[in-house]
Amino acid sequence: MRNTFEHKxxxxxxxxxxxxxxxEEAIASAITALxxxxxxxxxxxxxxxxRVDDAEKSIESQCLSxxxxxxxxxxxxxxxxxxxxxxxxxxxxxxxxxxxAEISLIADVSAIMHxxxxxxxxxxxxxxxxxxxxxxxxxxxITLAKTIIxxxxxxxxxxxxxxNKIVDLIKSESCSGEVAVDALMIVKYLERIAxxxxxxxxxxxxxxxxxxxxxxxx
Amino acid sequence: MENExxxxxxxxxxxxxxxxxALKDINLDIKTNRITAFIGPSGCGKSTYLKSLNRMNDxxxxxxxxxxxxLDGEDIYADGVDTNVLRRRIGMVFQKPNPFPMSIYxxxxxxxxxxxxxxxxxxxxxxxxxxxxxAVFDEVKDRLxxxxxxxxxxxxxxxxxxxxxxxxxxxxxxxxxxxxxxPVSTLKIEELMNTIxxxxxxxxxxxxxxxxxRISDYxxxxxxxxxxxxxxxxxxxxxxxDKRTEDYITGRFG
Ligand SMILES: Nc1ncnc2c1ncn2[C@@H]1O[C@H](COP(=O)(O)OP(=O)(O)OP(=O)(O)O)[C@@H](O)[C@H]1O
Ligand SMILES: [Mg+2]
Numbered sequence: 504m505r506n507t508f509e510h511k512x513x514x515x516x517x518x519x520x521x522x523x524x525x526x527e528e529a530i531a532s533a534i535t536a537l538x539x540x541x542x543x544x545x546x547x548x549x550x551x552x553x554r555v556d557d558a559e560k561s562i563e564s565q566c567l568s569x570x571x572x573x574x575x576x577x578x579x580x581x582x583x584x585x586x587x588x589x590x591x592x593x594x595x596x597x598x599x600x601x602x603x604a605e606i607s608l609i610a611d612v613s614a615i616m617h618x619x620x621x622x623x624x625x626x627x628x629x630x631x632x633x634x635x636x637x638x639x640x641x642x643x644x645i646t647l648a649k650t651i652i653x654x655x656x657x658x659x660x661x662x663x664x665x666x667n668k669i670v671d672l673i674k675s676e677s678c679s680g681e682v683a684v685d686a687l688m689i690v691k692y693l694e695r696i697a698x699x700x701x702x703x704x705x706x707x708x709x710x711x712x713x714x715x716x717x718x719x720x721x
Numbered sequence: 722m723e724n725e726x727x728x729x730x731x732x733x734x735x736x737x738x739x740x741x742x743a744l745k746d747i748n749l750d751i752k753t754n755r756i757t758a759f760i761g762p763s764g765c766g767k768s769t770y771l772k773s774l775n776r777m778n779d780x781x782x783x784x785x786x787x788x789x790x791x792l793d794g795e796d797i798y799a800d801g802v803d804t805n806v807l808r809r810r811i812g813m814v815f816q817k818p819n820p821f822p823m824s825i826y827x828x829x830x831x832x833x834x835x836x837x838x839x840x841x842x843x844x845x846x847x848x849x850x851x852x853x854x855x856a857v858f859d860e861v862k863d864r865l866x867x868x869x870x871x872x873x874x875x876x877x878x879x880x881x882x883x884x885x886x887x888x889x890x891x892x893x894x895x896x897x898x899x900x901x902x903x904p905v906s907t908l909k910i911e912e913l914m915n916t917i918x919x920x921x922x923x924x925x926x927x928x929x930x931x932x933x934x935r936i937s938d939y940x941x942x943x944x945x946x947x948x949x950x951x952x953x954x955x956x957x958x959x960x961x962x963d964k965r966t967e968d969y970i971t972g973r974f975g
Contacts, residue, residue, distance in 0.1 A: 505971075505973065508972070574931055576930065576971060577959060577961050578967060581959070581960075712960075713960045721960065
């Protein structure tokens, strides 16, 4: 048995779980900061982004070291290369959460968050997708990965309906153009985060089957 | 598998050393001009299989072989097959270097001489080309007439490879040919295999997974006398079908 190797893979898993926790928290905090117009919380999301970047670098460096020293094959190779690809998506998720927090720092959109309740609903859905995607990877749960990929349709629908609501608000002059644009950007970021969660799930499928987006790439 | 020609076809092969059932119903086609690697734990029958291809097991008392072995469609075990001719067509390099107790030159010239080449110039050329091909010429060129036994293990092995290619076989069987070689000589031999595969069909046993992955086109995984999985090397090392293959190549075996 390769105890050292198993240990390295275990650490990689743990670090991915930890990074997953960090990005879920970043999204949740960014949304709470918006709702409560809490600048302190928003600032912490922006500040914490560097920790996510560090986690990404550490995971990348672990993967490269495993490739160099352990020369993984088969399942191990697929696992390490999937991890290497998916941390990029995880890091982008944190960037998008920081982008949302930055909007919160420069504008007070709490009012529109209360009027358009679906933004909260959408954010919860997105967080659920992100945590599910990371879980699917660490537990190698391809069924879960597929469910998450399907969830993206709901997020896309929410995006359209929220967008229409915002347009209505502008038409009825119920909110300022500035706030409306900010709100639209926020939901666009959320929609992007869901896409990155889908990407992570596609790497889970690759890990299990060697297929990425229905193409055998290994 | 794709439209590649089959050099050696083996079907329903069973081999017994007395009571020991060493090969169990092996079905495997070795492709022409391809490198086929045989991997598996010690004692699983890799060497036995390789040796059965050029009838080296005929000499083992108590050894019983059934099944069909076809070289270019012709039965290797048919009555009247001259094993000397067979072994010229299917050459072998063994696990342990086994130079003949004679000079380096004579080792390499041995086969060509047996096959009737007498011209000194021609023999000189064959010896030099074979030694170059086996990546050992520079190290031995000044002592060609010294005993091959005076060489280091790695050098002896490369002289044995030179001896095998000197007769221009159609198939070269190599049983862990680089296990005693340093990394540089190993890479030279691997390069050699790559360059000669246009002319030869190579079957190689190796315990080095990276080597199998680097050099071979096809890989067969053996386990206690059975062939568990056989397929394109890229597939075996990225998506093996059988869990036992996966466990073995990822080092989780046993
Ligand atoms: N000449 C022989 N006489 C009797 N039994 C033999 C002989 N050669 C091999 N065997 C037996 O046949 C089985 C397969 O041996 P073989 O040498 O083919 O294994 P292998 O896969 O080449 O192992 P290794 O990786 O250690 O070289 C073993 O159980 C071995 O003990
Ligand atoms: Mg052997």
